[in-house]
Amino acid sequence: MSKMSYRDAIRSALREALREDPRVFLMGEDVGGYGGAFKVSYGLIEEFGPERVRDTPLCENTFLGAGIGAALGGMRPIVEIMTVNFSLLALDQIVNNAATLRHMSGGQLSVPLVVRMTTGGGRQLAAQHSHSLEGWFAHIPGIKIVVPALAADARGFVLAALRDPDPVFIFEHATLYPVEGEVDEQAGPAEIGRALVRRAGDAVSLVTYGGTLGKALQAADELAVDGIQAEVIDLRSLRPLDTETILASVAKTHRAVIVDEGWRTCSFAAEVSARIMEGGFYSLDSPVARVCSAEVPMPYAKHMEEAALPQVPAIVAAVKEMLVAHG
Amino acid sequence: MTDIDRAHALALLRQMLLIRRFEEKAAELYTLGKIRGFLHLYIGEEAVAVGAMQALTPEDGIVATYREHGQALARGMPAGSLMAEMYGKANGCSRGHGGSMHFFDVSRRFYGGHAIVGGGLPVAVGLALADKLQGRARVTACFFGDGAVAEGGFHESLNLAALWKLPVLFLCENNLYAMGTALARHQAQPDIRRKADSYGMRSDAVDGMDVLAVEAATRRAAEHVRRGDGPFLLELRTYRFRAHSTADPELYRTKEEVTEWKRRDPIDLFTAWLQAAGALSAADLESLETSVAAEIDEAVRFAEAGPWEPVEDLTRDVYTGTP
Numbered sequence: 001m002s003k004m005s006y007r008d009a010i011r012s013a014l015r016e017a018l019r020e021d022p023r024v025f026l027m028g029e030d031v032g033g034y035g036g037a038f039k040v041s042y043g044l045i046e047e048f049g050p051e052r053v054r055d056t057p058l059c060e061n062t063f064l065g066a067g068i069g070a071a072l073g074g075m076r077p078i079v080e081i082m083t084v085n086f087s088l089l090a091l092d093q094i095v096n097n098a099a100t101l102r103h104m105s106g107g108q109l110s111v112p113l114v115v116r117m118t119t120g121g122g123r124q125l126a127a128q129h130s131h132s133l134e135g136w137f138a139h140i141p142g143i144k145i146v147v148p149a150l151a152a153d154a155r156g157f158v159l160a161a162l163r164d165p166d167p168v169f170i171f172e173h174a175t176l177y178p179v180e181g182e183v184d185e186q187a188g189p190a191e192i193g194r195a196l197v198r199r200a201g202d203a204v205s206l207v208t209y210g211g212t213l214g215k216a217l218q219a220a221d222e223l224a225v226d227g228i229q230a231e232v233i234d235l236r237s238l239r240p241l242d243t244e245t246i247l248a249s250v251a252k253t254h255r256a257v258i259v260d261e262g263w264r265t266c267s268f269a270a271e272v273s274a275r276i277m278e279g280g281f282y283s284l285d286s287p288v289a290r291v292c293s294a295e296v297p298m299p300y301a302k303h304m305e306e307a308a309l310p311q312v313p314a315i316v317a318a319v320k321e322m323l324v325a326h327g
Numbered sequence: 328m329t330d331i332d333r334a335h336a337l338a339l340l341r342q343m344l345l346i347r348r349f350e351e352k353a354a355e356l357y358t359l360g361k362i363r364g365f366l367h368l369y370i371g372e373e374a375v376a377v378g379a380m381q382a383l384t385p386e387d388g389i390v391a392t393y394r395e396h397g398q399a400l401a402r403g404m405p406a407g408s409l410m411a412e413m414y415g416k417a418n419g420c421s422r423g424h425g426g427s428m429h430f431f432d433v434s435r436r437f438y439g440g441h442a443i444v445g446g447g448l449p450v451a452v453g454l455a456l457a458d459k460l461q462g463r464a465r466v467t468a469c470f471f472g473d474g475a476v477a478e479g480g481f482h483e484s485l486n487l488a489a490l491w492k493l494p495v496l497f498l499c500e501n502n503l504y505a506m507g508t509a510l511a512r513h514q515a516q517p518d519i520r521r522k523a524d525s526y527g528m529r530s531d532a533v534d535g536m537d538v539l540a541v542e543a544a545t546r547r548a549a550e551h552v553r554r555g556d557g558p559f560l561l562e563l564r565t566y567r568f569r570a571h572s573t574a575d576p577e578l579y580r581t582k583e584e585v586t587e588w589k590r591r592d593p594i595d596l597f598t599a600w601l602q603a604a605g606a607l608s609a610a611d612l613e614s615l616e617t618s619v620a621a622e623i624d625e626a627v628r629f630a631e632a633g634p635w636e637p638v639e640d641l642t643r644d645v646y647t648g649t650p
Binding site for chain 1: 388443446449451455647
């Protein structure tokens, strides 16, 4: 075990994979000479060369599609899309090819493709660089969506994605890169499709993932001061979704607040809420609540951006309101 | 003409006839309701798939479009597996999951059947990248239409393939219409092969109604790619005799124009040429037609007899290993 930033943990997995499997290569915009827009791949081009740490032109749809083709051709490509905002330019290849080729070919093809991209707001980058669209992608059968919140998972999911025969998309919240956590570099892949209880409690279930896990844990600490023990569930994977862990928690706490940086309407939180309603309705003591982003293109000004994103006080308030109304 | 040349020429003619009769049968079965969905026929363009495929080895990869029946047959996919696919049967080449627009056969390195215009090009670039990274001297041939050259993915793919010197053979089947929009109405530069110049890529254009010319031009282009000299754009100038699809009333072109092009029917031209050379007797032609008809009949029998996929298998193969 050692302390390591989320960024370094991903790099540790990339380095391990590049060393151990000659089929693995990394490609994307500025992953090589520049060292990665977020310095995730810093130093890798020196160690592995420009063939395996491959800078691409700015053509998201084509280099994502080339990743699909290379995967069909026996390679294990890791495609880095600089941010989820730019992945919109690659949606055709993602939705129409990566997600469909196995089923549409009657099971003849496999697309062992790994796609990494940053997601999320909170850095004053305004309306075109602050999207949280992982919930959109989770709508699509045929691909898997993982959302590591901690450094250890950030490493473990890269290794897991590379062992997976199907396309796996890793969403890395941009505010997490410098955050340190305990990482065991001997640990192998993390399990895709398994949620984890990050903090045990009995009063309410806070269900979240990725960039908002830290906020949910902080809210739980504040609630504990008032004697309210919140249980915090880290989903870790949006597709497949570990409904069982969510329902087991709600069966214990009888209340759920879902925290999700996506816009509220058609958010991933809406899916989680529906699953609780379908599978845990009779264990609920109050309606499910959601803390999501405000329905607005992300504003630039700091105070306005903060107001748009889910924040700790809003999570605390949602829980208290629930307890007062349905105590 | 040597015996080898003659045998090869007759094989080309037979493949073109097989495609023509297969498509005619598919149109007939569509009106009978045996085939549903979209049906894009290849009639008129046979010389392109048949000629081009001669330049490819079994190890080479192929990426095609939603108008891919001709390529699939020319690649040697059994007509029955294609017919069954259009019936939606489990013995179809894609288990009935794809239909007319999505033929796949990994054993023949036939990677679809792509129905988003321009969507196959990036995949072809990636297949070629995998070959290059693994040191295999294979070609990936990517078919697409003139409509695709308006898509960003066309330009991105040509740039990437040229930048990385990847072994991609770009084959543009220019049938003059992007669905119903004439080339001159959607391209500022309608001379498609010249678009390769922007990427420093070699290119050529050939009469796509002349099967021997197509074969010769594709062999030259494939040789360039196989040598490791980078990608190549070959424009094949052809014409679609039938409507774009079964949903097309053909309001955008005149009957006279279609009639004029039909005078250059690739099968008629090649037949006449062979007859003039004394290489094809009336009996030869009749024997070819008979054997093609038997193959089509057998394909229809195979499709009719095929099983339906059990509904319990609905979500099978969404992910690997899912039941």
